[in-house]
Amino acid sequence: QTYVNISFFQPHAFLMIGIPGLEAVHGWISIPFSSMYTVALTGNCLILLAVTRTPSLHQPMYYFLSMLALTDVGLTLSTLPTTLAVLWFDHRLIGFNACLVQMFFLHSFSSVESSVLLAMSFDRFVAISNPLRYAAVLTNNVIIKIGMAIVARATLSLFPVPFLLKRLNFCPNKILLSHSFCFHPDVMRKACADITINILYGLYVVLSTGGIDSLLIMLSYALILHTVLGLASPRERIRAFNTCVSHILAVFVFFIPGITMSMIHRFGRHLPPIVHALVAYVYLVVPPVLNPIIYSVKSKPIRKATLRMLKRKGQ
Secondary structure (H helix, E strand, O other), X not given: OHHHHHHOOOOOEEEOOOOOOOHHHHHHHHHHHHHHHHHHHHHHXXXXXXXXXXXXXXXXXXXXXXXXXHHHHHHHHHHHHHHHHHHHHXXXXXXXXXXXXXXXXXXXXXXHHHHHHHHHHHHHHHHHHOHHHHHHHOOHHHHHHHHHHHHHHHHHHHOHHHHHHHOOOEOOOOOEOOOOOOOHHHHHOOEOOOOHHHHHHHHHHHHHHHHHHXXXXXXXXXXXXHHHHOOOXXXXXXXXXXXXXXXXXXXXXXXXXXXXXXXXXXXXXXXXHHHHHHHHHHHHHHHHHHHHHHHHHHOHHHHHHHHHHHHHHHO
16 A cells, blocks of 8 residues: 555646747747737737627627637637747746646637537528527527536536546656647646546547537538528528638638647657647637637628727727
């Protein structure tokens, strides 16, 4: 029994890494990263303010867009402190418990984003297939309940993950992470123990959130396409489909890097570390940067409200 207690080891801290092989130019690399984080936070906060302060945008579509913007702010803030600490100051240590907390929030916000994109596809389906009942179906109460269900689902799904890691025995010589943040597949592989339960639960979370969400989004768009093709006028078809373009782009921007990252972590261990790092950054940093740009460019009401607010501040 004494031997078991002594042999059980959990590191006080993990050692993070920026971009493998490019440590000498981390100072220069920090410039585009700082710019992307600034754009992500500014763009998403502007969308939140625009929707909040513009009565004409108090509609289901824009409420869901606000949820997406708020999630993107959370996702950005989950990785920003450690990534910039590594790139700016070469501060690479993160405490074991702090690592688990960051990992919980990072994966929770990722799960929330997936669910919000699904809710937005449902919003588009209702708006196109039954426009007369749109406001009656998606009332404020329904939207609040959807938002609460999304948060509850993500929290309940991810809550066991840190505790499943806490029970593991770790190797004293395996404390170097593959990223500048704590990512579940990366952390669990540092354990010197049987991680079958962690792998299976991680797979369950991925399939029950992102997997199901992506299938339901595809189903929504199959039904939307069926409805759009049934419209008599070609102009109506184009107008109906145009309302979905921003959302389709947001779905691609989020799910393609996400699926690529999951596949690489499971089957691409032979790939160079720089590939793992770059795909992870594309998955976690790029969507919060691109989403406000996509919606500002493609959505005229959002663009007008944002410009009006900026002009008001400039006066």
